[in-house]
Amino acid sequence: MVFTTDHDDGSWSVVSQVRQSPPVDPTSPYSTASLAGKTILITGGASGFGAAFARHWAQHGSHVFIGDVNDPLGHSLIADLRSAHPSQAFHYQHCDVTSWSDQLSLFKFALANSPGGVIEGVVAGAGIADMDNKFDDPRRASPESDEPREPPLKVLDVNLTGVAYTVHLGLFYLARNGTREDGQPRDRHIMLISSIAGIAPLPGQTEYTASKHAVMGLFRALRGTSWRRGVRVNCLNPYFVDTPILPASGIAILAGVPKAELEDVVDAATRLMADEDVKGRALVIGPKLQVYDEDGETKLVAEAPRKVVAKGGRVQAVWEIYAEDFERVEAFVWRYIGMMNVAKNMLGWVGVVTDLWRLCVSGKKRR
Template sequence: MIKQSPPIDVSIPYDAAWVANKTVLITGGASGFGAGFVRHWAKNGATVIFGDVNTEKGDGLAREVRKETGNDRVHFIHCDVSDWQSQVNFFKEAVKLSPHGGIDTVVANAGVAHKDTLLSPGDLSAAEPAPPSLKTMDVNCTGVLYTVHLAYYWLPRNPGSEACSLDSDPVKQTRDRHLLLVGSLASLAPITFATQYCASKHAVLGLFRALRGATQLHGVRINLLCPYFMDTPIVPPETRLLIAGGSLGKVEDVVDAGTRFVADSRVLGRALVVGPKMSVKQSESGEWVVVDRGSEGSVEKALWEPCADDWFEQDPFNRTLIRALNAVQAARGWSGWAYDIVKTVMYALGLK
């Protein structure tokens, strides 16, 4: 059921010019990764339509990029991703602004990392606790679900596009049906001091893995970016203090990984972690170890694929459990099925 391309070899070059003439919609595009995507893809000839709650920043960025690139197909639209109607209006306006009347790629990039009050109930002597702020979940989880729902409505309607295929030619195939999710390293590892952020980004990973199995049904290719702590405004001072002594990643590496996904229509069902650029060498056991820069056999690496063969290697428990469940079903046979049906009917009629 999983239709995906082979693991990504990031040493194989791609051409950023393959984004030319595509219409790309980006949520949360006024700063950070989003702004990097806007600049780079506009420079390479794409129609870029981005939304953000920060109207001043968004409008300023659109004007600046149009002037820098000479590309007048860069548009900003105010959008609050946690508001359903705001996103609906954003997509509808994007279709109107698209030169071909469709959308080739949707990038669910908007995300926040608000101060988390989930584990801070406040005054313990109070009669009852105040409700926690769930703004992070509203934006990072509900907002992404809204974006995905709208993407699956508009992407298949993209004029001149076809269902995604491993055999597509990115040089010739200018129309696309692509959804790019932006998760985080928090999609893969626990971030104890950011409970809701970690939970929401785990949800994005789960969404990616679920939708990857639906590629054949909807013809929409889906990919995932999982950036480490990057040098962007979303990383607050307290987090910077906690990871001091390490290294922040660079926005340009996230833009590079995102551009590979958007430009190359042959890549589907893949994910990339983007970390700080480091000098590494593969040991005899296959593990990557950090070495001095310039060491023999070393490479500079910022991109890693966390789900290269996850269906075969990272899910042994799932496979074992499913195999056991199937064995139970086979052992019970049709009589077991009939028993469960009768019990279900009785339950529905209140006769349990």
């Protein structure tokens, strides 16, 4: 266990102890080869991002399990995937992510029906927004009453409790199968979907903003500990994309404003799912921007255009964020990570001693 105090002010870094990978260069190429044969479970996968991931990853050979409340869309997506890729496994199961038993059943179903008997990737994709936003206006939520009514908090139920259940189940089941048939370590990955609302406020979307900030809290804490379970955790933070989650009123408010594009969200998600070296990173997906690099800085030429006009310019929509959490940590994090390392190392020795002891005992019995 070696801690680095590699900053001039002597502050501690635990980046290597939490196995966090260096910041992603979203302009660098990546291979999708590792997606072939992987079993990936997607909540909220019947529509929008989840459905687009399923279609794209299926093209690269993945098996996909989808849980959603939109049964007609879920079944029709699975029918499409089965007919396009008959040699792979695709299943849909009704799952309300706010129900622990629904999610438990989805994970068990996926394990039982996955070709390899394992789940390698999990996307916590189910989410809702509430454009009505009665949360900020209790009088509208409780008309003709002097008494305030209990707010529904459905957005928090789906976007936070639902995601927390998915993560907990992912950590439980993914941690079980650490080794592939060929003896190599198996990649296990949980991908969270926060939002631009996870890093900036969306006034008028209070519950949604709170839920997506909470997902960032989950992500930022979890990426410091999930390595213990052999699971990598990454996160997507998309800007507005035209999917069914945005009602017509939301699209109207965004009229004339550049939006992010589904293909870029799929690209960022595919990088995180396929590149097994990416650990503990979050990517923002924004509108396509035309940029160029000068004096170590990225400069904006213009919004959007697919045609690069500036010399040396490029079009970029995906950006790395939150690079620094574990680069400078205070005593609590430093000591806590240290204790976890010690405990893990000790467990290793306890495991060896226990195995040897069992061997002796069974050996005695054999004699």
